[in-house]
Amino acid sequence: MKTDVADLGAGNYSVILDGNQYTVHLSPTGDAEYEVAVDGCVLAIKVLDPRSLAQRRPGSADSGTHEVRAPMPGKVVAVHVSVGDNVGREQGLVVVEAMKMQNELRSPKQGRVAAVRAKPGDSVTAGETLVVVD
Amino acid sequence: MKTDVADLGAGNYSVILDGNQYTVHLSPTGDAEYEVAVDGCVLAIKVLDPRSLAQRRPGSADSGTHEVRAPMPGKVVAVHVSVGDNVGREQGLVVVEAMKMQNELRSPKQGRVAAVRAKPGDSVTAGETLVVVD
Amino acid sequence: MFRKILIANRGEIAVRVIRTCREMGIRTIAVYSEADRTAKHVRVADEAFAIGAAPATESYLRIERILDVARRAGAEAIHPGYGFLSENPDFAEACARGGIKFIGPPAQAIRSMGIKTRAREIMAAAGVPVVPGTPSAARDVEEAAAFANKTGYPVMLKAAAGGGGKGMRLVESPKDIAGAWAQAQGEARQAFGDDAVYVEKAILRPRHVEVQVLADEGGNFVHLGERECSLQRRHQKILEETPSPLVEGNPRVRRDLCRAAIKAARAAGYANAGTVEFLMDAECRFYFLEMNTRLQVEHPVTELVTGIDLVKEQILIAAGKKLRFAPDGIRFSGHAMECRVYAEDPRAGFLPSPGRIARLALPEGPGIRVDSGAEEGWTVPLEYDPLIAKLCAWAPTRDEVIARLRRALQEFVVGGIATTLGFFKQLLEDPRFQAGDIDTGLLEQGFSMGTVKTALPRDEARLAAMLAAVQASRDSQRNASELRGQRASRWKAHARLSIAGHGGPSR
């Protein structure tokens, strides 16, 4: 297959594969990690360097603790739980408001509230941990 | 007068003077030198730092020698003069072509051709000296 | 004619109004909150004045501050845009008291149309069809339930001071009415400071069809045809078009609808530009819903099929000019649609997505119109409405408009934040939408980015994405190495890739 990649600047690439042209938009989301838009679809891509592979530690994905993070910057308008509360899956924990819209963050699992790091009136940034569920 | 300057990024500034709003586009043309577009007009502005003022040397503007430079990148299609030729003011010296358009460069003064640094077929960049008239 | 107009708004609509003022040779005054100093509406205005802190209650909703700027800067008129103070009769009155022309209807018309129950009364008295309902706000849940039992379920609870879907609840059966009543009251109180709620018979699978009207201050009225606005999410319009696919084939319905709109505007004592909204059932029976006493977000589609600049007409009317169009003097041509581009992430339940716009490339070419309040490099603030741009298309036929929008969406790039652009790409492929078979429930029921089956792009497109990523990674590594003054690392061209895909239809 004949491939040709041209950098158009500002995260845009023109990729021609056997004559078929694709415009690809990349936004870096981390070290060698990209959110990639092509054909109106968005893909998350991580480029794995063989060297960095060696340094990777085995995954610790399933430890049982979940952090509920703000999905967007905004303002906390309500906190429904306290430390020690038992919560069900999908139970509402915190309400964050941005752009005139309120969004309720729910518990990803059944469990116990291990920490509450937000109170009504707080301004939060995207990705900030608001509640920890054990 | 109440002044307020806001940086909009990419060389754009919003300047509000007693309520009147101006959008100013700056392109740097050198150290603290800018081409500035405001109100559809273009100004050349140099910001003089008092420290750098001290270092400036007296101008050597009127030495009598003139360099005729390419006003744009392009290709030399004709050279009408040779070293030693006497030329009149406005006499054609070199023809440069770019974007399907031919442009004749003329002598800025009456004088003698001291150097010819281009020949037909040469690719030249903007600002490159093509002919020196003494 | 006015020499100076203050625009008491922000975002795309402020920019939109400024454009027309500029074309008319009228000097423009922008106002801005602390969050908007670098906003586009400030930059395109001739004059700009700060009016307070970021929350709208501290700035764009402050009547006295805005009037103070108007007086200081010598504004002769104020255009309120939509939202904020545009439907606030106290603002219209305060303008009048201050000797500044409010570009909109008389305060009395705003006030009576703003109380939904009062508006219904006026319309019923004028012979405009209204949905059967309680004549005014229900006293309590018992009165609401009694009406529902008499009329039959389902019914709709609605805030009397309402708008924008706030304080609205559909009740399907008697057992749900108590809970819904409490919710509707609570929302109404929070949103409008008024918990009055009334009850209407629910129209099933209704379509939202509205009529644009213009009236001068001498009592002349004209309509500019209908707009179909049935595509909504959480009672917010998301895509609008004209003509309405349903009404288009029924000239008699259109005639009756537009006549009813004029009748409604007359009954409201209206002047300037306004919109009469109707609910329409599948048999094309229509009922007065409410009157919006301002310019609508979706006004460009009407402009595209009539060639009339509605903001210009608003200004001319406010300046006391007579209507320039006879009722039969308006030519309608072709079809137009508008996509509201929101800073929301459709792949995450339409969560707001404020942030910096790293890249902005607008679609161009035949039949495309864009109205945006955003610029590359600008940070979308989180304090306001998430509408950042409106993408409109015109073409001779509806099918061609859809094809054109599809093309334009491929050209439209907003980088750095999530937007609803991808959502529209999918919506345009929906067979029900393409057939014009739409109602206000379509997006909630049969269609959403979360529930619709999404496919990954075909293999080759995925490969292209990977190659670009490898290349970018290589470039950044090289740059990083150079910066650190180290030797370029040996990069394995056959680096391994991990890919996760979400969203987007297959090509």
Next chain:
Amino acid sequence: MFRKILIANRGEIAVRVIRTCREMGIRTIAVYSEADRTAKHVRVADEAFAIGAAPATESYLRIERILDVARRAGAEAIHPGYGFLSENPDFAEACARGGIKFIGPPAQAIRSMGIKTRAREIMAAAGVPVVPGTPSAARDVEEAAAFANKTGYPVMLKAAAGGGGKGMRLVESPKDIAGAWAQAQGEARQAFGDDAVYVEKAILRPRHVEVQVLADEGGNFVHLGERECSLQRRHQKILEETPSPLVEGNPRVRRDLCRAAIKAARAAGYANAGTVEFLMDAECRFYFLEMNTRLQVEHPVTELVTGIDLVKEQILIAAGKKLRFAPDGIRFSGHAMECRVYAEDPRAGFLPSPGRIARLALPEGPGIRVDSGAEEGWTVPLEYDPLIAKLCAWAPTRDEVIARLRRALQEFVVGGIATTLGFFKQLLEDPRFQAGDIDTGLLEQGFSMGTVKTALPRDEARLAAMLAAVQASRDSQRNASELRGQRASRWKAHARLSIAGHGGPSR
């Protein structure tokens, strides 16, 4: 219908054609030279193939290479755009031989209209008015002088194979004819490889008015009204509009003009989209000038007042479809204008200004259409035509179009290279232009960026510029200091400034 079309062109017109193909569901194939790998027309196409080195003679003019790509990629038709091979009858024939449909007229029509003297002959025989002149190329300067003496000066010398103003000379008196003859011959030889020159009576202060025609392959013809293209520099159009301000007030002239255009197209044996150009004197007498056997640069203004997508009609006609419009079935609405945005520096005698586009902000909003071949970050190559974008506006009246363009020009930002945007800002303020009193000499005689009196912006705007510069300088110094890890230098807020101004009208 074709499933795949190859676009044998580059720049804005290739992008323009691709847009319509995409809307029609037709897959597009771009071709590109080495200088154009990152060009927009490549990026918006579905497929893209390299065809050679940067000079057009090595790529975009290579018939065999283009046909080879068409064959390999499975193109069923080729759209030639304008320029390059679009009026090359050998290319049209080669396409036909290769079994690929050429989207344009029959080779025979291109050939006969391409030889200017032959075209004149055909038109005179068909009863289309032509300018009095030598029936074919003059044998020598003596024959030219003899004709000039008989008809009376001034006369025009023109290259028989000409176009674009090359090989054209106005001769005002007998003493100039020998020199002009040599120059015209020389230019004609260089530009077209053919030094045949003919003589015509010169029309003084002529207007350039052209008529858009469409013809299907079954011999049906329709016109889409006239375009006024009198605003030219060095015989290159720079601003076009429709309707023509001169013709607009003369329905009889328009009728005769459009009839003559249809007659001309018939006489040429024409099919597909074409344009019949006329010279018109102040008394509205018109004379056939030439026929352009392709899509014109300025076709969007016709699209804006008719709502017809000319590229779509071209493709439908090439696919054998019957014309979709009856002669009286086309509705004309309002007024439209086009500004050609060139990468040229109007403050330096319109020198070409290739280079990197550091910033690109397009105008938007009501009535604005942009067709560009440029993108932010892209470098305009120096090998090709300097046209980077076309800014068009539509409005109900000519005055409103001018106001709209003026507004749009304030929004249009191209950073990094010089463009003709500033030139248009001045042109739109010219009273003669505003009055519609234009002829092909206006820009050369009464108006140029060099000769027109330019004013500096008013004091306050200058001050704003200075403040921004001081701020930027301060920022960059701070950044530089931080990068170097040094302590931020003490910057004197009252830094001295030196200012030199050029260009631009006062506000």
